[in-house]
Amino acid sequence: MKMLTRHINKQSSLYVFLSNLKQDKLALFGVVLLMAFVFVGVFSEQLAPHGPRDRHYHEEGGIRRLESPSWDHPFGTTDVGRDIFSQVILGTRTALMVGFLAALLVTIVGSVIGIIAGYFGGWIDSLLMRVVDFFYAIPFIPFVIVLAAVLQPSIWNIILAVSLLSWRTVARIVRSQVLSIAQRPYIKAARVAGAGHLRIMVRYILPNVIPLVLLEMAFMVNWAIMAEASVSFLGFGDPRVTSWGQILHINFISGYSRQAWWWTIPPGMAIVFLLLSIFFVARSLEAVVDPRLRKR
Amino acid sequence: MLPYIAKRLMVMVIMLFLIATMIFLMFRTMPGDPTASMVDPSIPREARQALLERYGLHESLWTQYQIFMKDLVRLDFGNSFFYNRPVLRVIGSRMPATLILMLSAMLVAYLAGVLGGAWMAWHRGSPLESVGVTFSLIFRSAPTFWIGLMAIMVFSVMLGWFPAQGMRSTGYTGDTFFEIFVNRDFLRHLILPSIVAGLYFLATPLLIMRNSMLEVMSEDYIEMARAKGLPERRILYHHAARNALLPVVTAGALFIGAAIGGQVLIEVVFSWPGLGREIVQAVTRSDYPLAQGIFIIISAIMMFMNLVADVVYAFLDPRITYR
């Protein structure tokens, strides 16, 4: 019986986030859209009607080159008769994988370093912050290009490059949050009660930075997806992996970017919509992190 | 203030050396030596060896590093393998194009972003606010190269309003900075790329300004300003916006640094002869000195902008004093 009357923690981030959704239509739209993308990403293999490299022929035998959208090929075909719809579907998985893996790496590294720096302070903090400064001074795209050249183009290297250069932001933001949390009386109370550093970091500080970290993670997901697309577009991507950036890259180098709008627009729109949905969700998260931004 | 700046500059120099070391090592571990792209495959092997020697690439890594560092101290980035001229001059000839494009993009973004952000915060909850946020986020979600391609398609090719490619009309004469950059022809070429880049940047000042305004508007001194009977406009611009601007300015300076490196895509799409395109080419052709040089210069600019951000902040906010 006790269980039934359990109190809900109305301050919990999830609660605030969900109740925010009720008011913020854009955020709701973002969540729904994002879930749709995730669904497509997870089941992309099942959903894609064709392989990314399959060639399609007319009944008479000719190749279905550059066909505008039709029932058979909802987004039309490429210059060598490939199904763009399937490519876009399969690209969803790549985008989500790159985005989430990179963001995960970034946020884990960034928050661990941020928490350590902010919590311990002193020379540890100074040292870590100098490392952060160092990474702040490295230009992103040039670095990714060089790294891609050093390690050869592959999707993993892009994830690595994004992670290497982006954890700094998270670390910095988490650190300043931790600095203020560490001064809260309830943290002091925990120390007075005898809690060790690890316990404080894990049980007290971490839960408080998680909403912020999630928010940063959302931005990082976007950043990583955008980075992958940009790097692929410049030709430093992984040509063996079907990704939106890669589709646009092939589209651009094939010379049909202007003529075949059905080839240019869907991958671009996919990027826009995925990123937009995450931004909307992030905005709602932002309201969780920063109550001032909440709508009354 | 001055000692503070001096100290920061000192730290900057140390950082630059670290970055230079990192980039040096990265290039040396890159597969494919520069001669591979320098000579035609039909050229004999001995020739390639001779080339390596000419550029000092046959030396041990440590010796190469020492030479590189010694030169760096003298601000000598060496000669570009490909241009056959000092790296600094190659960079110098490209830098203005990149800077101007970027600064005008920032100008577009900041003008629209700051005014729009302030307006949005003041008119909190109006439908136009959502529209503004969504608009800026759409452009932040769209890859610049993609928007750039679309823009060329629509505004240059279909409507013919702006030139599609390059920084000026073919065969345009003029040698001095002013002749090259201060004229209508150049401006016409600048408009499209700077708007495309500006739209991408827009979300940053817009959202920061909005959030910062919301924050400032809940400050007591705004209520106090109201209680003083000041007109709304004066409160908005003189008190709220002025204070809300602080984080925007900082973000801006940091952003300039980040934008320099990110300009590549715009430059490729618009055939803009800037530094971004140069570094891509330098990397693909293993033109070590040039790529290293550009990388280090961009890093230096980024760090410098960081410093500028802090200094400007101190100027805008009397509470901050640096020692």
Add this chain to the structure above:
Amino acid sequence: MSATPMISIANLSKHYPLRRGIKDIFRQDHQVVRAVDDVSLDIAPGEILGLAGESGSGKTTTGEIIVRLQEVTSGEITVDGHPLEASSRKDRKRFRREVQMIFQDPYETLNPRFTVFETIAEPLRIHGLKDKQEIARRVSECLTIAGLKPAEHYLDRFPHEMSGGQRQRVAIARGIVLRPKVLIADEPVSMLDVSIRADILNLLKRLRDEMGLTMIYVSHDLATIKYLCDRIAVMYLGKIVEIGKAEDVIAHPQHPYTQVLVSSVPVADPDYQREEVTVDDAVPDQINLPEGCRFTPRCPYAQPECLSCGHRLIERRDGQQSACMFSPQELRPRTIVQETAGSKG
């Protein structure tokens, strides 16, 4: 103060270095904030000592040092005969059990993510209690002692579901759940509404009476100190300027600063005529402290001798010591020229 003191503080100092920059690492003359400077105190078992003083005078710092939230710069603290420096893990654990602290802000003192039960059970768990029933029992017990009855009603609540007074009670319950010997309360009621304050003060009093707790009560509010405490120690810029029985210090302040402090307290009695002691209302810079007596720049009775005052506590009345070189009868109007104090520019 015949028995061995529960807490004994000897020559305690806490200096915060002013962090400036890289090149300062090589400098010897570190500039510091002397938050607490050479303070000595003995507190008897079961006694409640009030620490009074202006903002920034080092009250919180003293309290935090005693619970080891801060490292001391120099000096010794002995709690129940065990020196604070004891460094073995076990000693430290024991120490953590014996000394507890309660903080000022009822809205911040509880982890918003923990229920009341979790909050209070946490110290028990930290100290290795695993038996669930025992934990539950002790949590309820403490809640009841802290005046949250019926305890079950509160166990599942989150902090934001409670009023400020209730939160402060939960904080107190957390403070006593380990059955400490010493409790340090840092302005526990200053953020509470007047109508609720009395309850908390009474609760603290009861804890002393029933559990034999020794307490340090930190506050800038002399009225509550007087109500609660046996003795008062008045601090000014990191130094104790006066110490003595609570009633005596308030009725017969010996140090000019205490006089100012006492005369500044507003009194809810329209007929009350206060002795006016005027004083500059700006506290001097904490870094460049004045020579000699730190109150000299503001003191209405400052004499040239004050500049070489050694801050020695002198017994002026029975059990009442003051750091002023003069007894109240000897005080003469100020004769040294005022240098501008308190410009923080």
Add this chain to the structure above:
Amino acid sequence: MLDVQNLSVEYKIQGGVLRAVEDVSFTLKRAESLGIVGESGCGKSTIAKALLQLLPKNGRISAGHVLFDGEDLVGKNPEEMRKMRQKRIALVSQSAMNSLNPVYTVGTQIIEAIRTHSRMTEKEAFARAVEVFSMVGLEEKRLKSFPHQLSGGMKQRAIIAMALSLEPDIIIADEPTTALDVVVQGRILQRIQKIHKEISSSMIFITHDISVVSEVCETIMVMYGGRVMEIADTNSFFRAPYHPYSLGLQNAFPSITEIGQEELVAIPGSPPNLSEPQQGCRFHVRCPFATERCSLEEPPLEEVKENHYSACWYTDKVESFRREAKKRDTWESVRARIEEQILQEETSEEMKGAGI
């Protein structure tokens, strides 16, 4: 001079309205100083903002009038109202620390205030600023300081100076000393009293500290849960309060003057949640003398003595109340009552839970 009639203020909040101030009436004579006291959240600041028409967007005056020199301020157009502020009614706000814009010098901000409402030149405004600065005991050079260069007390004085600068008819001081140290607070209170005596402005002084009112104000108004419980001449109030809430407050207050400490007695329970609809006397839940009637009907504010009003059904029984209120047990019974009620609620909640 100021006649507030049946003022009510509502805030729109998520899931309803919050009646922050209800049916508040009082008058303020020229050169009078009125102290408003009450627990946190009882609507003190809301009144101040409502008088100046400075309510936040979600707040509105739902009823009542604010007659200022015979003119109703409620419903005045914003521009006229704006001109009124500072010039006729000035506000000294709660947090001196944050009420000055950090990026402008104090002088700039005072001069701005002066010039917004008068035709003074920059020079004249400056001279005026110097004048008011000396009134509050600040040196002229402080005009050139940025807020962060001043101590809390100085900032508070600068704000008081700003309020004085146009010689307004009314100065509203909303907890002007809460954030300050005792010593500083003492000094500022002295100054305010002095200035108030020197100039002929009226003053509304808002605080949560009854003792401050006793030092500064001639009239006291006790609020509870958005309503006025008692208005009285300060002397009369401190000698013989009428309302049970006031009686409780007296018990709860430690004093440094009393010799031999009586035990303090708090008022059990907590203030009503204004976002829920209220019935009866706001205080009845925590009142040891409450009857059935108190929980159903709202007592009106009635004159009990000359210049002394109280909102209680049982003002006639005040003598016995005063006696009873001194006793601890009287209030403990309330605590028992409240605890019992909680238990009941809990059971019904659980029954509800079981029903699902």
Add this chain to the structure above:
Amino acid sequence: DIADEDMGAPVPNLVVLSSLPEANRVNYEMAQELAEELAKIGVTLEARPTDFSVLLDVLYGEDMDYDAYTIGWSGRVERLDPDMFIHSINHSDNAVAGGNNTCRFSNSEFDILADAQRQEMDVEARREIVWRAQRILAEEVPRITLYSRANVQTYDKTRFTNMVNMSGEGLFNEWSPLVMEPLSQDHTVPVVASNINITNLNPFAARSVYDWRNLRLIYDKLVRLSPQVEPEPWAATGWEIVEDTVVDVTIRSGMSFHDGEPVTVDDVVWSYQTWMDLPDSYFASFTNPIESVEARDANTVRFVLNAPYAPFITTTLTQIPIVPKHIWQNVGDVTQYENAHPVGSGPFSFVRFRPGEELVTERFADYFFPVNIDGYIFKIYASPEGVLSDLELKNVDVISYDLIPAHINQIKSNEGGRFSHLELTEAPDIGFFYIGLNNNRPPFNNVDFRRALTYLVDYDYALDVLLEGYGSRGGGGLVINAANKFWHNPEVPIYDTYDPEKARELLAEAGFTWDSTGRLRMPR
């Protein structure tokens, strides 16, 4: 049926290093196709896209560690001479690390022919040898040629006329600028679009054909190849083959450099000598056969070769630029000189160069050959896409690179008349793109396997789909294609059909077997 263990060794897992799609999309796709085809016959081949410079590093590196790759030889004019495609890339002498025979093909019969064609000064006899060599290559299949690209380019026919289109060179060749005529007096300076940057104005440091295309118009040469690819006396008025190894060249009189200094025999000798002293120059392979060069009199230069070298006139003399001695002798290391303002004696003089933007030249008024245009502007774009936009906007008059099929189609279809002003030109290319096989490694050391492989390549897919028909078909071992009419042996290639069934048959015949998992095994 035989048990698995009785079969030969399994065919090892293979890797084909392909081009990156942006470098060469057709190669990239064909490598992927090959991987799929081989999978069907039980061979695992991974198509690994590789950066060009990395690929070169692997191919020319010490380790020679690779199975197969895709690459191509461009069809530069001097490669009309069969020496490069016969000797340099197939002779076993060059099958060493760093050599051009990156297929590591080694066949003694072929080597004899390759050496012989070099020394045969009689053209007909040489052709006979070259034909025989081609036949061996077609049978042995050291590599599989995929396709050759057609040089489709375009120019603005409303503004210029009399363009020359050259095989392997396209429109912006040595001749077009000399002979093209403006159609209006308003627009006499054509804009030539390039999608590749010019980096270098120093002829001694120039390393790519892209640098050369402008330098050869600024600097003059003794002989130029005519549009019909015949050597034509140019700065020289004639030559005389005194002996097999001695050639005398007579210099045209009255020529001057752009700075007004006269062109003398000394300049010619100095130029050749300097080039000969540079072992790593762009022209090293052309100057290597020269033993010495000297001035015989004021008008004659004598070249002494270290051995008879048939292509001397058509390659060496047509390539080496004449530089002004009075400028270069003072610069120290000629390869390190920036040469910011090149001074030559060619038909166009340098005006200015903005890296990444444009190179501007003007007509050299004192030139002996009448040029019709007043100069030209070589404009650099970041991508072909950008050029297309500017073609449409009439900002470009001539393009200097091969249009990609998509753009050819767009110009051809001329929607809305946007491209009416353009004329498309087409010339077959003598270069070719191929899949290189490391003949030293199993299974490619097995000639039957290589032949079978030729049946797994869909030549028509490459040509008709990927190239959209703009090019010519490849085939096993084809190195000199039909575009090189004189040297091409019409009987090759021999293996050039896509027929996976046939491939299986061939493999089975040759003793290859498939084990129980379907994996291909080498013959015992």
